[in-house]
Amino acid sequence: xxxxxxxxxxxxxxxxxxxxxxxxxxxxxxQKCLFYELDSLGYSIKKEITLPITYKQxxxxxxxxxxxxxxxxxxxxxxxxxxxxxxxxxxxxxxMKLGNYPIGLLFNFNTKLLKNGIKRFINTSE
Numbered sequence: 001x002x003x004x005x006x007x008x009x010x011x012x013x014x015x016x017x018x019x020x021x022x023x024x025x026x027x028x029x030x031q032k033c034l035f036y037e038l039d040s041l042g043y044s045i046k047k048e049i050t051l052p053i054t055y056k057q058x059x060x061x062x063x064x065x066x067x068x069x070x071x072x073x074x075x076x077x078x079x080x081x082x083x084x085x086x087x088x089x090x091x092x093x094x095x096m097k098l099g100n101y102p103i104g105l106l107f108n109f110n111t112k113l114l115k116n117g118i119k120r121f122i123n124t125s126e
Contacts, residue, residue, distance in 0.1 A: 001071065001073060003073070003074070003102065003103050006043070006070065006071060006073075006074060007074065007103060007105060007120060009038075009041055009043075010038065010070060010074065010076065010105060011105070011118060013034060013037035013038055013041065014030075014034055014037075014105075014107050014114060014118070015114050015115065016037060017030060017033045017034050017037060018030075018109055018111075018114035019114075020033075021033065021109075023080070023109055023110045023111060023112065024080075024110065025080070025109070026080065027067070027078045027079065027080050027109070030078050030080070030107075030109045031047060031067055031068065031078050034068065034076070034078070035047055035068060038068070038070060043070050043071055044070070044071050044072065045068055045069065045070050046066075046068070046069045046072075047067065047068050047069075048065055048066070048067065049065065049066040049069055050062040050063075050064070050065045051063060051064060051066075051098070051099060053098060063098070064094070064095055064098065066095055066099070069099075069101070073101055073102055073103060074101065074102075074103045074104070074105065075092060075095050075096055075099070075101045075103070075104040075105070076104075076105050076107065077091065077092045077095070077104065077105070077106050077107070078107050078109065079106065079107065079108045079109070079110070079117075080108070080109050080110045081108055081110055082110065083108070084106065084108055084117075084119065088106060089106070089119070089121075092104045092106050092119075092121055093121060093123075096121060096123040097123065097125055100123070101123060102122065102123050103120070103121065103122060103123070104120070104121035104122075104123070105118065105119070105120055105121075106118070106119040106120075106121070
């Protein structure tokens with residue numbers, strides 16, 4: 001699987017959504033529009049995936065929720081915040097680690113230009 005080409009297409013689709021809608025909407029609006037764009041490109045996409053986590057003998061049914069998962073490999077986390085924080089980075093890295101996903105993309109749609117609100121992550125623990 002060519003992750004660079006897929007992430008390039010995902011970023012292009014996100015930029016297209018941002019150009020059309022601009023900043024300031026709910027994350028769910030961007031999620032639905034990005035899902036639409038990626039689906040039209042022929043990608044397999046799942047949204048709002050909840051997965052269980054286990055802590056010692058305790059299993060939590062909904063330990064985390066991924067905004068979008070593309071081709072069962074690339075985690076997409078959408079934000080609409082003033083700026084990214086360490087918590088946002090930790091969140092996507094945790095999702096990638098727990099699901100053993102190789103690539104993550106973090107988008108902040110609350111920017112004038114989306115290219116300034118994109119972070120790409122690689123799971124080095126895979």
